[in-house]
Amino acid sequence: MQPAEIEALIKAAIPDAMVTIEDLAGDGDHYAATVISESFRGISRVKQHQIVYAALQGRMGGVLHALALQTAAPE
Amino acid sequence: MTEAVHARIQGEIDQSPVLLFMKGTPVFPQCGFSARVVQILSHIGVPFKGVNVLEDMELREGIKSFSNWPTIPQLYVAGEFVGGCDIVTEMFQSGELSALLAEKGVPHKAEA
Numbered sequence: 001m002q003p004a005e006i007e008a009l010i011k012a013a014i015p016d017a018m019v020t021i022e023d024l025a026g027d028g029d030h031y032a033a034t035v036i037s038e039s040f041r042g043i044s045r046v047k048q049h050q051i052v053y054a055a056l057q058g059r060m061g062g063v064l065h066a067l068a069l070q071t072a073a074p075e
Numbered sequence: 076m077t078e079a080v081h082a083r084i085q086g087e088i089d090q091s092p093v094l095l096f097m098k099g100t101p102v103f104p105q106c107g108f109s110a111r112v113v114q115i116l117s118h119i120g121v122p123f124k125g126v127n128v129l130e131d132m133e134l135r136e137g138i139k140s141f142s143n144w145p146t147i148p149q150l151y152v153a154g155e156f157v158g159g160c161d162i163v164t165e166m167f168q169s170g171e172l173s174a175l176l177a178e179k180g181v182p183h184k185a186e187a
Contacts, residue, residue: 045162046144053145061145066108069161 001028001064006056010035013055024068032068041073048072080137088151092181093123096138097148101125108160109148115167116150120184121176153179 003021010019010033017037024030033052040048048071053060060067088094093116099105101113101123116123128135128147139145142156150157152175157163166172176183 045165046156046158049158049162050143058145061139070165 001059003031006031006033006064006067009057009059010052010055014039014051018074024066029064030066031064032070034070034072036072036074038073040071045071076133077137077140080133081141084134084138084141087124087126088154091124091151092153092179093121093176094126094151095123095148096126096128096134096151098127098129099125100127105129106147108146111160112148112150112163115163115172119167119173119176121181152176152181 003023006021007019011017014035014037016039017035019036020034022032024032035048035052039051049069052069052071056064056067095101095109095112095116097104097106097109097112099109101117104110104113113125126134128138135147138147138149142149144156144159146159148159150159150163157166157172157175163172166175173183
């Protein structure tokens with residue numbers, strides 16, 4: 001997957017998300033992403049990550065082997 | 076079929092206060108993410124059981140639908156899903172993992 005595609009999928013599901021993606025290995029398969037969204041306020045990290053995984057529509061763990069994910073609500 | 080594997084998973088979770096579904100074994104992890112969680116649990120000095128999903132394809136898929144989490148490893152403490160490698164690492168660095176173990180009455184060594 002390409003970073004732009006990952007970002008587009010996340011933003012389609014989380015419109016206010018600020019997304020930064022770092023390519024860890026240059027192989028289109030290992031990324032680190034930070035997703036900041038007001039919708040994450042007050043919910044557990046697990047739920048925040050599940051929202052992002054849902055946005056990726058099943059690619060996580062498949063096409064996308066590794067996405068080191070950090071999520072938070074805005075400071 | 077899914078219910079059967081989910082029941083099996085629940086049985087495993089109920090038996091071990093700290094349970095790690097992982098690729099490989101604690102002694103021979105076969106994935107960097109699984110190895111990191113094993114390292115953290117060993118550093119904190121908490122006894123845990125490793126379940127090698129590579130030996131059981133039904134379990135490997137069943138655990139993902141069980142927890143609605145697409146990847147391995149998956150850490151469970153006192154019957155609750157805690158997270159994968161990212162979340163366990165973040166919780167370890169912030170001290171939340173030790174706090175959770177203490178809150179659940181799970182004996183462990185180091186205060187992270």
